[in-house]
Amino acid sequence: MSGIQGWLRKDGRKGIRNTLVVAYLVECAHFVAAEIVQRFRNTPHEGAVQLIGFPGCFPNEYAARMMERLCTHPNVGAVLFVSLGCESFDKVRAANAVDASGRPVKTLVIQKAGGTKSTIQAGADWIARTLAQIAEGPRAAMGVDELIIGTVCGGSDGTSGISGNPAAGKAFDLLVGEGAACIFEETGELIGCEEIMAERAVTPELGQLLRESVQKAERYYATLGYGSFAAGNAAGGLSTIEEKSLGAYVKSGDSPISGLIKPGDVPPKGGLYLMDVVPDGEVRFGFPNISDNAEIVEMIASGAHLSLFVTGRGSVVGSAISPVIKICANPDTFRALAEDMDVNAGDIIEGNRSIAEVGREIRDLVVAVAAGKQTKSEELGHREFILTYKSFEPIGPACLPGAA
Amino acid sequence: MTGPFLLLSDKDNVLVARANAPEGLEVTLEGGPVQLSRPIPMAHKIARHAIAAGETIRKYGMPIGIATADIAAGDHVHVHNIRSAYTATHALQDADGISAGVSL
Numbered sequence: 001m002s003g004i005q006g007w008l009r010k011d012g013r014k015g016i017r018n019t020l021v022v023a024y025l026v027e028c029a030h031f032v033a034a035e036i037v038q039r040f041r042n043t044p045h046e047g048a049v050q051l052i053g054f055p056g057c058f059p060n061e062y063a064a065r066m067m068e069r070l071c072t073h074p075n076v077g078a079v080l081f082v083s084l085g086c087e088s089f090d091k092v093r094a095a096n097a098v099d100a101s102g103r104p105v106k107t108l109v110i111q112k113a114g115g116t117k118s119t120i121q122a123g124a125d126w127i128a129r130t131l132a133q134i135a136e137g138p139r140a141a142m143g144v145d146e147l148i149i150g151t152v153c154g155g156s157d158g159t160s161g162i163s164g165n166p167a168a169g170k171a172f173d174l175l176v177g178e179g180a181a182c183i184f185e186e187t188g189e190l191i192g193c194e195e196i197m198a199e200r201a202v203t204p205e206l207g208q209l210l211r212e213s214v215q216k217a218e219r220y221y222a223t224l225g226y227g228s229f230a231a232g233n234a235a236g237g238l239s240t241i242e243e244k245s246l247g248a249y250v251k252s253g254d255s256p257i258s259g260l261i262k263p264g265d266v267p268p269k270g271g272l273y274l275m276d277v278v279p280d281g282e283v284r285f286g287f288p289n290i291s292d293n294a295e296i297v298e299m300i301a302s303g304a305h306l307s308l309f310v311t312g313r314g315s316v317v318g319s320a321i322s323p324v325i326k327i328c329a330n331p332d333t334f335r336a337l338a339e340d341m342d343v344n345a346g347d348i349i350e351g352n353r354s355i356a357e358v359g360r361e362i363r364d365l366v367v368a369v370a371a372g373k374q375t376k377s378e379e380l381g382h383r384e385f386i387l388t389y390k391s392f393e394p395i396g397p398a399c400l401p402g403a404a
Numbered sequence: 405m406t407g408p409f410l411l412l413s414d415k416d417n418v419l420v421a422r423a424n425a426p427e428g429l430e431v432t433l434e435g436g437p438v439q440l441s442r443p444i445p446m447a448h449k450i451a452r453h454a455i456a457a458g459e460t461i462r463k464y465g466m467p468i469g470i471a472t473a474d475i476a477a478g479d480h481v482h483v484h485n486i487r488s489a490y491t492a493t494h495a496l497q498d499a500d501g502i503s504a505g506v507s508l
Contacts, residue, residue, distance in 0.1 A: 158420060158447025161464070162412065191490050192467065218490060227491035237421075237447035239461075239481070240488035243468035250464075312447070332446065349422050349446075 004370045006142030007077065010102030014142045015074035016305045016370045017048075018134055019321060020127060022080045023071065024053035025094075026087035032116055033082040036123035045131055047378065050320040052385045059088040062263070062279075062390040068097040069264045069301040070387075071105075075321050077134035078104040080123055085111030104130045145179025145270055147370055150299030150307040150322075151251050152185065154292035157236020157312030157330055161247020163348035163355070164310035164329025169253035170359025171308065172272065175366065176255040181267035183299050184252040185275035187217040188228035188288060192242030193249040197274075200257045205398040209260050213276040223283045232313050236330075251310060260399040262392050263298035268403040275302060285389040293317055293384045296324065306369055308362065316340045318377025320385040325365055325375050327358075342376050407431050409450060413465030418449040418481050420463070431478055438478030449481040461486050 006014030024033035030053055040049040052070060054063050071079045071094065079098045083091050091107050098105040106126045113119040151168050153160055172182045190197060194214035201207035221227050227241035238244045258271030267273050277298055278288045289295050296307050296319045306323045309315065314333040318324045328334040331346025343362055347353040369375055397403075409419035409431060425444040430437050435453055444450055449463065455475040460467045469486040479485070483493050 158449070162410070162420065162447075196466075221491050225491075226494055227488065229491075229493055231494060234483050234493060237445060237449065237482070239449070239483050239486050240469040240493055241490055242466075242488060243463060246464045246466050246468065330446065 002142065002144050002367055002371070004142040004367065005139045006146070007074065008138045008140040009074050011072075013074040013303070014140060014146055015076070016142070016372075017075040017321075017323070018077040018137060019075055020049050020078045020080070020131060020134065021052050021071060021076055021321065022049065022082060022123065022127070023067065024051075025081055025083045025089040025091055026057050027055035028057075028084040028087065029053070029082045029110055030055065032110055032119050033123075035120045036080070036082065036127065039120070039124040040127070047381065047383075048131070049127060050383045052320050052387070054089060054387050056389060057087045059090070060389045060391070062392055063387055064090060064093065065264050066297070066301045066387055067094055070297070070321060071098045072101040072103070073300060073303065073321055075305060076103065077137060078130045080126060081105070081107040082119065082123065083107060083109045085109045104133060106130075142370070143179070144175065144367060147175070147180045147305050147366070148183065148267060148303040149175055149180055149366060150183045150185070150296065150302075150304035151310070152292060152295045152299070152307060153248050153251060153310040154317075155311040155313035155315040156233055156238065156244055156247065158238055158247075159236075159330040159346065159349055160310055160312040161250060163358075164312065164327045164345040165247055165251035166355045167343075167345045167348065167358035167362060168251040168308050168310050168327055170355055171362035171366065172251070172253035173255055174359065174363040176253070176270065176272050179270040181270050181273065182255075183261070183267065183273045183275050183302060183304060185277050185295055185299060186228065186248065186289070187213045187274070187276050187278050188221050189241070189245050189248040190214050191218050191227070192245045197249065197257065202256050202258055203398070203401045206257065206260060206401055209399055210257065210274060213260060213274065213278070216276075216280075217278040217288075220278050220283055220288065224287060236313050258402055260395065261302055262395055264301045265395060266303040268400055271402065275299060279390045280393040281391060284391060288390070290388065291386065293319060293386045294388065297385060297387055306366065308366075310345070314340070316377070316382065317384045318375065318380070318382030320383045323369050323375045324377050324382070325362070325369060326377060327362060340376055340380070411452065412463060415465040416462045417452050417455055417459070418461060418463050419452050421446050421448050421450070433477050435477050440478060442480055444480060451475045451477050451479050451481050453477045455481075
């Protein structure tokens with residue numbers, strides 16, 4: 001038995017947290033929404049009331065779909081939307097989607113609610129009532145085979161590819177073996193890996209789609225003039241995008257690749273999935289993902305209950321909605337940032353533990369966090385979130401060969 | 405094992421530092437001992453043997469770039485002497501944290 005008691009939602013999905021999210025629908029409503037969340041600091045509900053939002057005033061189908069997916073994520077128990085009033089975001093569609101999922105939902109429009117102070121008070125009052133309501137929600141035993149787990153690496157250095165990422169890959173192999181759905185992503189960081197990755201696809205057609213997704217990323221980044229490569233990657237010993245990619249690729253483990261999904265597509269069953277995060281069509285709206293949290297949010301929109309974050313240089317972020325387990329690849333960084341790190345994969349570099357041992361530790365920690373254990377970033381209060389503009393075409397049937 | 409340096413694949417022409425290696429450290433390579441001409445930070449690479457300009461650099465047994473200059477055995481292999489076969493690398497002055505991109 002996994003020991004996980006999930007939160008059973010009306011659509012049959014189960015969550016590992018029971019969060020109330022406050023979502024601003026334009027930057028102009030951000031402050032008011034943040035102040036509502038702030039009211040619950042230093043209360044027993046600190047950490048359970050979380051801020052998310054979309055800053056843009058212009059409409060975007062990707063953002064609308066992402067917001068719906070995030071607000072009906074199994075870790076979410078209720079949603080408060082905070083609108084200024086004149087922005088283009090379709091708040092009625094979003095609220096209807098949440099309502100249809102059986103969750104409590106409320107929309108406050110600042111222009112109609114009397115302004116800043118009145119809206120903050122109305123929001124805080126609604127949350128206080130709703131928290132009591134969702135705490136009564138039904139629980140149900142949850143197996144490892146019902147978990148969806150994402151992986152991301154950020155602040156990579158030359159240690160990431162030889163310790164943290166192979167250990168995360170080993171954990172993925174164990175979890176896929178137990179029936180979980182695991183997602184790896186960032187096709188812009190798989191440049192140079194497309195052929196070896198395509199060979200792992202469960203069908204040749206899927207293999208070709210995996211190859212094409214990386215080729216799309218390569219074209220996209222070539223147009224932008226930068227690879228998915230930060231200055232700190234070079235200081236950490238990585239010289240080229242393909243070197244960074246090969247190190248990142250190994251966090252996918254050795255399982256066959258069961259499907260190609262895009263942000264918001266939920267894996268239909270257990271297995272390993274690649275998420276294509278690079279927008280379709282001509283280059284619009286700038287970089288595919290402007291920082292690590294945008295990738296984490298996309299995996300959450302695809303149902304990730306939690307994420308594995310491998311870092312070499314040392315990231316400290318967590319996430320709204322789904323916990324983040326931080327795996328530190330670099331032993332010096334682990335010592336410098338021990339208060340932020342959950343797993344020391346630097347032990348592999350120093351010869352103290354094997355990749356298999358650290359992989360097992362990560363797998364066990366995934367199950368413990370699903371059962372309620374707080375990650376370091378959760379304890380510290382990290383709840384980063386970012387959602388910006390993108391555009392995607394829907395995936396075709398060859399992307400998910402095993403789906404019924 | 406070559407002192408503090410790891411060979412990740414037999415196909416590789418670079419070795420990876422598993423700890424910070426000081427300048428002057430003697431490292432035994434296949435072609436004989438060499439002294440490091442500069443400190444090599446953890447996870448950075450040195451040449452396993454002499455590499456000619458234009459040769460493919462291999463790590464994990466896979467191509468990670470192309471040499472832009474002749475590289476002697478034991479030399480630091482990094483953004484100053486290799487380039488991507490895909491997109492150019494954006495790097496600030498590496499390792500010592502002084503940005504070459506910032507005018508003083």
